[in-house]
Amino acid sequence: MRRACRRAGDARLSVKMLSAISFVLWSLALVSCVRGENPAVQLALTDKGLQTVRHFAAGVIQDTLSELELPEVSGHIMGVHYFLSGMKVTKLDFPEPEVHFCPLSSGLKLSVIGLSVALTGDWRTHVGFIYDQGTFNLAVFDLSLNSVLGLDMDSSGRLSVSSVSCYTDIQSVDMHFYGGASWVFQWLVTFFQDHIRDRIQNKICPCVDSAIEGLERYLQALNVSVDVNSVMDLDLPLTDPPTVDSDSVNFGLKGEFYCRECHKDPPFVAPSFFLPVHSDYMLSVGVSEYSVNSASFAYYISGHLQALVNDSMIPPYCPIRLNTTSMGRFIPQLVQLFPDLLMVLQVYARQTPMFSFESGFVKLDLNSAVKAFVVQANKTLTPIFKLHVDSALRGKMWVDSEKVKSSVKMDNFTLSLASTEIGPFQTDKLESIAKVGAGKAVDMLNKYLAKGFDLPQTRCAQLLNSVLSVEEGFIVFYSDAKFQSPF
16 A cells, blocks of 8 residues: 555655654653643644644655655556556655644644656566566646544553544546557556556555554654653653644643652642743743642652751851851850861751742742751761751743743841750841852852753754743743754
8 A cells, every 4th residue: 555655655745744743743742641630831833833844844745755766566457467666756746735723623634735746667567478668657647635633642641643534636647658568558548547546546545544553653652751860750741632723732741840769749739720822933832830849849859959068168268167166156155065166067958949930020939957067076966956047039031042041039038046956046147147148149040040041952843032921820931943854
């Protein structure tokens, strides 16, 4: 079947077009699924994006067909066995296909009208023990194809595709034979042309169905999670089947980060949010605060939100050192109880740091603790007190030169004594000094954030002209894309 399709070039048309569009949809929406969850990530491909994919795929197909060498086809007619081989495309009239969203079938509709292709090749025949051979020219005129590709999800949350319908028609086929007893075939050419036309026409849709089945097998073999780093992975199953309307297709994804070594569900759930789709851009992508907070939770339960700080880590220009003599200015009993000893601070998050998205702003609430130790002469650590440090940051985010950039400022900073092994003491002066240090840390953070982070890319698409907006409960990206061939 496939050989007959390829020989006329039409199977490559349908296979490459449908595969290219489905591959782009899949690459932009990487998809184990729990039904009923609200998606933490939503992605919508607009009609503008679909038409860009169509235009891109059409160029790929035309280039492929123009350089195509087609395999042999054989058959028999009126007792004559024939073989057509060495076929090459010599001329291609390729009208750009039309692709539209198809809400009734929850998928995509592909239409090609007026495809014509000219081929040249070799013919061989035999009747009993009589063999002959020569060359031929073949022209296929006004090939039309209508195919609908359905989009769905399987039980594990992967994207699933299927052939909903397919119809094809070829107006005419013209053939000329040269060499050998070609005059015999030219005399029978009317019968032969109808035979070849029907043979090609009847094989196109089975070929399209076979190609879609191959694409479905490919999708089912893909992983449903993404390695982020050594600490966590990102789970991106579909939470519901794709939603298709006349202007866009929307994918709702779980979008949950999880600790690879200690997989545990966050103690909070993903709220619902409505993704506004901007038709002037090819893509609309919404990320809820749940997705970001799940990453924070993964770091928290993995034990990565803690550190030991010693005096060697304090900048040389800092007048406050991590020893009992220096800290004795704020805690007088330190010098009396532990004269001239180094100190170590254990800094850790008391709770999962939580992000919240407000209109135009991103907030981060940090509830941390600092446990202080003195380093004895024998290198043992003696606990002396614990402080609670609660702070809040507020920041803005934007896209500049395809990089996500941001700036933050301190909204709140409080320090309080949680417990002590050396007796009570006032924390006012410590809080003032800590605020100065936190302010310098924020300044350093802003310099880092100003450099920006590259927008995520896939191997078939590069984002362009992107904008970012922070809404209540989620952030949304609007972007165009430049597509590259995945084949």
